[in-house]
Amino acid sequence: MSELMMNLDGQEVSFQRDETVLEVAKRHGTFVPTLCWDERLDPFGSCRLCVVEVEGRRMPASSCTLKAAEGMVVRTGSEKLRKMQSTLVEMVLSENPDDECPRCRDLGSCEVHDLASEFKVGRDRFLGATSNASKDDSNPFLLRDYDRCISCYRCVRICDEVEADHAITMTGRGWNKGIATAFDGLLMGSECTLCGQCIYTCPTGALADKKMVGQGAVPGEIEVTRSVCPYCGTGCSINLHSRDGKMIGVTPVLDGPVNEGALCVKGQFGFDFVNSEDRLTMPLIRKEGELTPVSWDEALDYTSARFKSIRADHGPKAFYAIASGRAPGEGAYMLQKFTRAVMNSNQVDNCSRG
Numbered sequence: 001m002s003e004l005m006m007n008l009d010g011q012e013v014s015f016q017r018d019e020t021v022l023e024v025a026k027r028h029g030t031f032v033p034t035l036c037w038d039e040r041l042d043p044f045g046s047c048r049l050c051v052v053e054v055e056g057r058r059m060p061a062s063s064c065t066l067k068a069a070e071g072m073v074v075r076t077g078s079e080k081l082r083k084m085q086s087t088l089v090e091m092v093l094s095e096n097p098d099d100e101c102p103r104c105r106d107l108g109s110c111e112v113h114d115l116a117s118e119f120k121v122g123r124d125r126f127l128g129a130t131s132n133a134s135k136d137d138s139n140p141f142l143l144r145d146y147d148r149c150i151s152c153y154r155c156v157r158i159c160d161e162v163e164a165d166h167a168i169t170m171t172g173r174g175w176n177k178g179i180a181t182a183f184d185g186l187l188m189g190s191e192c193t194l195c196g197q198c199i200y201t202c203p204t205g206a207l208a209d210k211k212m213v214g215q216g217a218v219p220g221e222i223e224v225t226r227s228v229c230p231y232c233g234t235g236c237s238i239n240l241h242s243r244d245g246k247m248i249g250v251t252p253v254l255d256g257p258v259n260e261g262a263l264c265v266k267g268q269f270g271f272d273f274v275n276s277e278d279r280l281t282m283p284l285i286r287k288e289g290e291l292t293p294v295s296w297d298e299a300l301d302y303t304s305a306r307f308k309s310i311r312a313d314h315g316p317k318a319f320y321a322i323a324s325g326r327a328p329g330e331g332a333y334m335l336q337k338f339t340r341a342v343m344n345s346n347q348v349d350n351c352s353r354g
Contacts, residue, residue, distance in 0.1 A: 006072040015068040022050050022063040025076055032076050033085055033115055035092065036152040037064045038201050040162055040261065047092075047152060049085050049115075052076050060084070086119040092150050093123035095130050096204065102143070102213045103205035106222075107241075107251065111203035112150065129175055139187045141194050141269045143213055146178055148206040155179060155198035155207060162262065167192035196268035200252055200261065211269065212241065212249035226253060229267040233325040233352065234258060236267055247274045307343065316344040325352035 003014050008028060015024045020043060025032045036047040043064040051060035055073035060081060063074075075081070093116055103110040109117075116122070130147070137144050151170075156179060159165050167190045171180040181190035199207045222243050229236040229250075237256025241249045250271050254261040273279065283299035284291040294302075310318050321339040323332040332350065339348040 004068070004070055006068050006070065006074065008074050009076055019068050020064055021052060021054075021061075021066045021068050021072075021074055024068050025052075025063060025074075030076055032063055033089075033118070034064065035111060035115070035150065035203050036154060038154050038158065041154065041157050041201075042161060044153070044157065047088070047150075049088055051081060051084065053078055053081060082119070086121055089115045089119050090121045090123070091126050093121065094126035094128065095150065096123060096148050098123060101148070101205040102145075102208050103202075106208070106212045106215060106248075110205055137186050139192075139194065141196070141210055141265070142187060142199060143208040143210045144187075145206055145208070148204045149179065150204055150206075151177055152203060153179075154201040154203065158197045158201045159192075163193070163195055163197055165191050165193055165195075168198070194265040194269065196252070196263060196265075197261070200254075209249055209251075209269070211272075215243065215248040222248070229263065230326055231264075231266045231270065233327070236263055238263065238267060240271075247271060311343055317347065319343040319345045320347040321345075321349070323348070323350040325350065 004017065005012050005014055006024065007013075008025060008030060011028075013024060013028050022032055022034070022037065022043075032052065033049040034047065035049050036044045037050060043062075045062040045065040048062060050063045052063045052066075053075040054061050054066070055075075063076075089112075092112060096112065101110060101113060104113050153170055156168050156170055159167050167187070168179055168181055170177065171184070172178055181187060181192070187194070196209065199209055202208075222241055225240045225242065227238055227240050229238050236259035237253035239251045239253055240247055241251065250263075250268060252259065252261045252263045252268070282293050283296060285294050285299060285302055286292070307319075319339065321335055321343075323335050327335075336348045339345050
C-alpha cells in the first residue's frame with residue numbers, strides 16, 4: 001500500500017488513515033494552539049484555536065476535527081491565523097481573574113497562561129461581563145473555582161468518555177453557562193469518584209488539587225519525581241511533587257503505559273501518610289518490653305535467628321507466607337523461593353487470590 005502524503009507548511013509529510021490534521025501537525029512537531037483538545041477525548045472543535053488554512057477552502061478549518069487527506073495542502077502559521085488565534089486567547093483571558101493563578105503557582109503554568117505568553121496578550125482589551133461564578137464545595141480534594149472556567153467542557157467530557165462516571169454536566173446558556181452536578185448538588189453527593197481526572201484535563205485554574213494549592217513557592221523550587229503508585233499491583237505511573245524534602249502532592253503521568261493519565265482516588269489523593277510523623281525511619285526490636293531503634297544489621301540478624309528458631313522448634317508447617325498484591329513478580333518469586341527452599345514449607349499464597 002502506498003504511503004499517504006499531504007503538504008504541511010510547505011513540507012511533504014506522511015499521515016495515517018483517519019488521522020486528523022491536528023494529530024499530523026503535532027506528530028511532526030508543528031505548533032498548533034489548542035484549549036478544548038485532549039488526546040484522550042473525542043474531537044470537540046469548540047475553542048477554534050486550532051484553525052488552519054486549507055488550500056481550496058474559503059474559510060479556515062478546525063484542525064482537530066478535519067481528517068487529513070491525500071494531496072491536502074495545509075498552512076498553520078500565517079499572519080492571518082496568528083491574529084485570529086491571538087484575539088481568541090485575549091477573549092478567553094478577559095473572563096479570567098487577574099489575580100495569581102493557583103494552577104500556575106503550584107503545578108506549573110496552565111495552558112491558558114502558556115498561550116497568553118506565546119501570543120504576548122493580556123486580558124484588558126475585552127473586559128466586560130463574566131460568567132461561571134465560583135461554587136463552594138466541601139469535598140476534601142477538588143478545588144472548584146469556576147470564575148476561571150473557559151467553557152471548554154474537557155472536565156465534563158473526560159468524566160463521560162474516559163471515566164464513564166457522568167458526575168458533572170454542562171448547564172445554562174450565555175453568561176449563565178457553567179458546570180454542575182445533577183440537581184446542582186455537591187460533588188460528595190454525586191456520582192463523582194474523586195479520581196481527579198477533571199483536574200488534569202482542565203486547561204485553567206478552574207479545577208485544582210486542594211492539597212497542593214497554597215503549598216507552592218517560587219517556580220523551580222518544586223521537584224518532580226516519576227514513580228509508581230504503591231497502593232495496588234496495577235502499577236500506575238505517577239509524578240511525586242516535593243519541596244524542601246517534603247512531598248506536597250501527586251499528579252498522574254499522561255504517557256504512563258498502564259494508566260495513561262488515570263488514577264483512582266487513593267492514587268491521586270492518598271499520600272498524606274508520606275509526611276506523617278508516625279512513619280518508621282529505622283528498624284525497631286522489642287527489648288525488655290520496649291520497642292527500641294536498632295541498626296539494619298542487628299534487625300536482619302535478629303529476624304534470621306527467629307526464623308531459624310521457629311523452624312527448629314515447631315517445624316516447617318509453622319511458617320506461612322502471603323505475597324502482597326502490590327509487589328512485582330520478582331518479589332513474589334523470591335518469597336515463594338524463600339518459603340520452599342529456606343523454610344521448607346509449601347504454605348505460600350497471595351492476597352490477590354480469591
